[in-house]
Amino acid sequence: DIQMTQSPSSVSASVGDRVTITCRASQGISIWLAWYQQKPGRAPKLLIYAATSLQSGVPSRFSGSGSGTDFTLTISGLQPEDLATYYCQQANSFPLTFGGGTKVEIK
Amino acid sequence: VHLLESGGGLVQPGGSLRLSCASSEFSLSDHYMDWVRQAPGKGLEWVGRTRNKANSYTTEYAASVKGRFIISRDDSENSLYLQMNSLKTEDTAIYYCAKVWGSYYDYWGQGTLVTVSS
Numbered sequence: 001d002i003q004m005t006q007s008p009s010s011v012s013a014s015v016g017d018r019v020t021i022t023c024r025a026s027q028g029i030s031i032w033l034a035w036y037q038q039k040p041g042r043a044p045k046l047l048i049y050a051a052t053s054l055q056s057g058v059p060s061r062f063s064g065s066g067s068g069t070d071f072t073l074t075i076s077g078l079q080p081e082d083l084a085t086y087y088c089q090q091a092n093s094f095p096l097t098f099g100g101g102t103k104v105e106i107k
Numbered sequence: 108v109h110l111l112e113s114g115g116g117l118v119q120p121g122g123s124l125r126l127s128c129a130s131s132e133f134s135l136s137d138h139y140m141d142w143v144r145q146a147p148g149k150g151l152e153w154v155g156r157t158r159n160k161a162n163s164y165t166t167e168y169a170a171s172v173k174g175r176f177i178i179s180r181d182d183s184e185n186s187l188y189l190q191m192n193s194l195k196t197e198d199t200a201i202y203y204c205a206k207v208w209g210s211y212y213d214y215w216g217q218g219t220l221v222t223v224s225s
Contacts, residue, residue, distance in 0.1 A: 034211045036151075043203055043215035044151065055213070087151055091210035095169050096141075096153040
């Protein structure tokens with residue numbers, strides 16, 4: 001199985017800050033990676049797919065980068081509504097696996 | 108609401124439960140569909156997949172549920188099911204159905220809570 005390791009597990013930042021979350025795969029997954037946002041009590045929402053592509057309707061302050069084993073989600077200009085937990089997911093092979101999540105808090 | 112799950116509840120260890128996922132927006136037979144679960148306060152775990160009608164509704168399962176859980180469909184009801192047998196306390200979670208778009212999930216249901224406890 002491919003293990004997905006996210007860091008940090010939590011981050012606290014101020015409105016307007018740049019926030020970076022990393023995800024590392026235990027083996028190469030090319031660009032078969034997605035990022036999801038999960039707000040408290042809600043289902044996850046797709047933000048980024050194929051490592052760098054922004055899902056329709058998602059604000060442009062969200063961006064993704066990386067390929068192979070190392071990936072990054074960046075929030076450029078944190079907003080209060082970005083309070084959530086963010087998960088990476090590999091779609092390279094079964095079983096599909098998720099990272100442990102990064103909780104983003106607003107200072 | 109694009110996807111709506113139902114059927115969750117409290118069940119004893121060793122018991123069975125069937126979850127449903129219905130859609131009034133999509134013809135589910137056209138799409139690959141997955142079940143994903145989330146234990147209370149924990150992260151997301153993929154449970155299984157059913158491919159679309161064109162791919163004979165073939166399935167894949169996580170090792171943790173293989174042999175105990177079965178994914179099926181009813182095209183006449185435009186629904187997807189997760190039959191869960193031999194339930195364990197560690198199966199306690201919110202269960203989501205999710206529509207597969209390419210290799211990712213573009214729509215999720217609101218989830219249904221399954222609690223396995225004596």
